[in-house]
Amino acid sequence: MTNSDANIAERASRKAQRKTTPVYLRTVWAIVWKDLAAELRSRELISSMLVFAILVIFIFNFALELDARARFNVTSGVLWVTFAFAGTLGLNRSMAMEKDRGCLDGLLLAPVDRSAIFLGKALSNLFFMLIVEAIVLPVYSLLYNINLLHPGLIAVVLLGSVGYVTVGTLLSSMAVQTRTRDVLLPILLFPIVLPLFIAAVKVSAGFLQGLDMSEIWPWLNLIIVFDLIFSAVAIMVFDYVVEE
Amino acid sequence: MEAKPRLLTILDGVTVVMLIIATGMVFFYAPVEAVMGLVQKVFYFHVAAGWVGMLSFLVAAGAGIAYLWKGNRKWDVVGMASVELGLVFAFINVVTGSIWARPIWNAWWTWDPRLTTATIMLLIYAAYLMLRSGIEDPDRRARFGAIYAILGFLSVPLTFLSARLFRGIHPVVIGSNQPGAEGQFDMTALMLQTFLFSLLTFTIIFIDLLWHRIRLGRLQDRIEQMKLELNL
Numbered sequence: 451m452t453n454s455d456a457n458i459a460e461r462a463s464r465k466a467q468r469k470t471t472p473v474y475l476r477t478v479w480a481i482v483w484k485d486l487a488a489e490l491r492s493r494e495l496i497s498s499m500l501v502f503a504i505l506v507i508f509i510f511n512f513a514l515e516l517d518a519r520a521r522f523n524v525t526s527g528v529l530w531v532t533f534a535f536a537g538t539l540g541l542n543r544s545m546a547m548e549k550d551r552g553c554l555d556g557l558l559l560a561p562v563d564r565s566a567i568f569l570g571k572a573l574s575n576l577f578f579m580l581i582v583e584a585i586v587l588p589v590y591s592l593l594y595n596i597n598l599l600h601p602g603l604i605a606v607v608l609l610g611s612v613g614y615v616t617v618g619t620l621l622s623s624m625a626v627q628t629r630t631r632d633v634l635l636p637i638l639l640f641p642i643v644l645p646l647f648i649a650a651v652k653v654s655a656g657f658l659q660g661l662d663m664s665e666i667w668p669w670l671n672l673i674i675v676f677d678l679i680f681s682a683v684a685i686m687v688f689d690y691v692v693e694e
Numbered sequence: 695m696e697a698k699p700r701l702l703t704i705l706d707g708v709t710v711v712m713l714i715i716a717t718g719m720v721f722f723y724a725p726v727e728a729v730m731g732l733v734q735k736v737f738y739f740h741v742a743a744g745w746v747g748m749l750s751f752l753v754a755a756g757a758g759i760a761y762l763w764k765g766n767r768k769w770d771v772v773g774m775a776s777v778e779l780g781l782v783f784a785f786i787n788v789v790t791g792s793i794w795a796r797p798i799w800n801a802w803w804t805w806d807p808r809l810t811t812a813t814i815m816l817l818i819y820a821a822y823l824m825l826r827s828g829i830e831d832p833d834r835r836a837r838f839g840a841i842y843a844i845l846g847f848l849s850v851p852l853t854f855l856s857a858r859l860f861r862g863i864h865p866v867v868i869g870s871n872q873p874g875a876e877g878q879f880d881m882t883a884l885m886l887q888t889f890l891f892s893l894l895t896f897t898i899i900f901i902d903l904l905w906h907r908i909r910l911g912r913l914q915d916r917i918e919q920m921k922l923e924l925n926l
Binding site for chain 1: 762814817818821824825828829830834837838840841842844845846848849852853855856857859
């Protein structure tokens with residue numbers, strides 16, 4: 451009797467588990483979808499990030515005199531500085547949108563796991579960042595007659611963006627709740643993502659200069675470790691960021 | 695008003711005496727290094743300050759975890775106190791290092807892993823203080839401070855690792871003998887004793903100041919509460 455009870459209970463809990471997984475994913479997807487729909491209508495986030503990114507490249511062009519030899523050395527650095535600056539712009543905007551007219555409070559009222567909200571925001575931020583990068587890379591290739599569409603480079607842009615956006619989403623959700631707001635985000639974010647940044651520049655330069663994989667792997671590993679550690683920690687502590 | 699604990703007064707005295715002895719040992723007990731001369735004496739307090747800077751970073755991250763876990767205000771006071779002290783000691787570390795580097799490396803600054811890491815640590819501390827100063831609600835200020843202390847503590851070793859994958863010229867006096875380091879030297883027994891005593895002294899200074907700062911933080915909290923009560 452007790453045995454069969456236990457069996458039923460176990461089966462029920464397993465059933466519940468099977469049910470909760472899709473609910474979680476559906477929550478994440480709902481938040482991503484909301485952000486994409488809002489962006490599709492306003493187009494203010496991606497367009498401002500994109501224009502800003504192109505401007506940064508133009509400023510670099512004249513600041514560093516990107517002739518053929520200089521370009522060979524600094525292209526990866528220029529790219530990552532551009533992504534980092536454009537990224538903070540997008541992260542700030544994306545969180546300011548939530549703070550505006552209490553959208554975030556509405557999200558938090560929903561009876562869902564808070565980490566799903568974080569993942570949803572992080573994924574949509576990642577999506578915006580990747581779109582900007584997907585446009586900047588060919589534009590840069592075109593402007594400087596250099597082929598940046600190398601599979602290795604695309605992989606590192608993807609991996610680097612994951613880490614950057616994860617930490618960025620967490621910190622921007624903190625920064626938006628302070629008095630200084632958007633000014634604070636780069637000050638909080640850049641010292642934390644510095645190791646990721648160093649490694650990403652190194653790996654990108656390695657691929658562009660055709661270095662041996664054995665020289666690239668240590669840096670690539672560093673990026674992967676960074677992504678894993680900070681994704682885990684960000685998901686764990688997000689609850690405390692939005693707690694009231 | 696809580697009175698100053700007896701033990702703290704005693705610790706104050708011990709700290710002062712130890713600092714005087716340590717200074718005396720640096721100048722009169724430890725021999726002058728053969729190649730670098732007098733400027734090498736900066737080493738004793740330089741490393742000790744760096745050690746305390748890192749220790750306070752660790753304490754701040756530990757206090758952050760404890761605060762998020764237990765939600766007790768006292769951990770927030772510990773974290774804040776630790777970051778403030780860490781900022782001071784890390785700054786002493788960087789400045790004394792520069793004083794040493796000018797004659798030895800012929801430059802105030804190089805992009806060595808240790809230098810980079812120490813300075814990033816300073817910047818993270820500074821960002822921590824800016825984050826806190828921008829938040830009115832004490833509860834939220836404590837939570838955000840805790841989170842940022844943890845994130846910073848996780849990021850700093852990775853910064854060190856990535857900067858070391860570049861190249862380094864900073865001497866590693868303790869442990870391995872690294873070829874190519876500029877300003878490398880072997881410690882004699884007297885130097886080692888002086889060095890260890892400096893480490894101990896700075897650790898005691900840290901504990902003493904941390905205690906004072908925590909007490910100050912607690913008193914500040916009390917004043918806030920009293921003001922609130924008066925307003926009611």
